[in-house]
Amino acid sequence: MFTVFVLGNIASGKSTACRYFESRGAMLIDLDELAKSLYVPGSDIVNALADEFGWDILDEEGGIRRSILASRAFASPDSVARLNGIVHPVLIEQLSLRILDPVCCTVSSPRYPFAVVEVSAPTGFEDAFGLADEILVISAPLSVRRERAIQRGMVPSDFDARSACQPDESALCNLATTVIDNSAADNSLFEQLDSWLACHGFIDTPDKEEADA
Template sequence: MLIIGLTGGYASGKSTAARRFAEHGVPVIDADAIAHELTQPGSPALRLIVEAFGPEVLDEEGRLRRALLRRRIFKDAKARRKLEAILHPLILQAIQRRLATIEAPYAIIVAPLLIESGWTRWVDRVLVIDAPGILQYERAQKRDRISTEDIEAIMSAQASRKERLAAAHEVIVNDNGLEKLYYQVDELHAYYMQLTQGRC
C-alpha cells in the first residue's frame, strides 16, 4: 500500500483536500484528530500534559483547554518540544495501528507537522497543500477567530514554505477556490492509483 503524507501550512486547506480524497474512497488518517482523541479527560496522555504544564491547562470539567495550551506552546519553543515529546510517539503508534488495518491501494496521513516531526520517513510520498500567506491569514482569522499575533506565532513554529516545497513530491496550489482545488485532488487521485498498480 502506498502511503501519502499530506501536509501544508496553517489554514492552507489540508482538511478540505483530505475530504476530497476521502470522497474517492481513499482512507484518510488525521494526526490532529488522533491527538484530540488521545487527550480526552482521564486519558494517560492528558495526565502527562498536566504533569508537564500544570493543572491550569484543564477546565473545571477536566477537559484540555486547547486554546490556552496552543498559545503557550507556539510562543515558547521549549514548551512546544515538551508537548511534542509527549504526543508525537503516541500519535505515530496510533497511525501505524490504523494503517495495519487498512486494505486499499493507497492511504493518506494528514499531518501538519509531517516535516518538522521527521515523519517523512514513514511515508512513500509527500503531498504539500500550498497557499499564499495572505490567504492563510484570511482563512485562519475567519475559521479560528484568533489574533494576527497568534497566527504569526503558529506559522513561525512550522516549517517554512521553502522547506515544505523542498520536501514535496507533489504540490497542490490552493489559491483560487474549491473547484480548482478539487480538480487538482482528482488528478492526483488518478495519478496515485496508477502508481499503485502492482503494489497491492
C-alpha cells in the same frame, strides 16, 4: 495500504484537500483528532502534559482543557517542541496500528484503496514519514493564507502567532514528494487533486471517463 501524508500550513487548503480525498474513497486520519483521542484522564500522556504545561490545563474530571493547552503549547517553537516530545511517540504508535496491514496467513482486500493522513504540524514528526508512501504538500504564499484566515474570522494576531510556529513554505515544500499549488481561489485545487488520484490509479482519467460514457 498505500498511504499519503498531506501537509500544509494554516489556511493552505490542506483540510479541504483531505476531505476531498475522503470523498473519493480514502480512509482519512486527522492527526489532531487522533492526538486528542489519546488524552484519557489519568493516562501517562495527560499527566506528562500537565507536568510540562501546568496542572490547570486539566478540568474537574482530569481531562485536557484544549484551549488552555493550545494557548501554551503553541506560544513558541520551543513549547511546540516540548508538546511534540510528549505526544509524538504515542501518536506514531497509534498511527502505525491504523495504516499498517496486519501480518496474517490469509490475504484480504482492504476496505479502503488508500489512506490519507492529515498532518497539521510536521515539524518534529519527520520520524513518522517512513510510514508514508508519499508526502503531499498543499502550498500557498503566506500573504494569501493570512488573508484567507482573516476572511474566515481569525484574529490577525492569532494567525501570526500560529504561523510563526510553522515552517516557511519553502522548507515545507522541501519535505514533499508532490506539491499542490493552492494559491488561486478557484477549482484548480480539485483539478490537481484529481490528476494526482488518476496518476495513482484511484480514479479513472478524464479521457477514460468520457470513453466509458
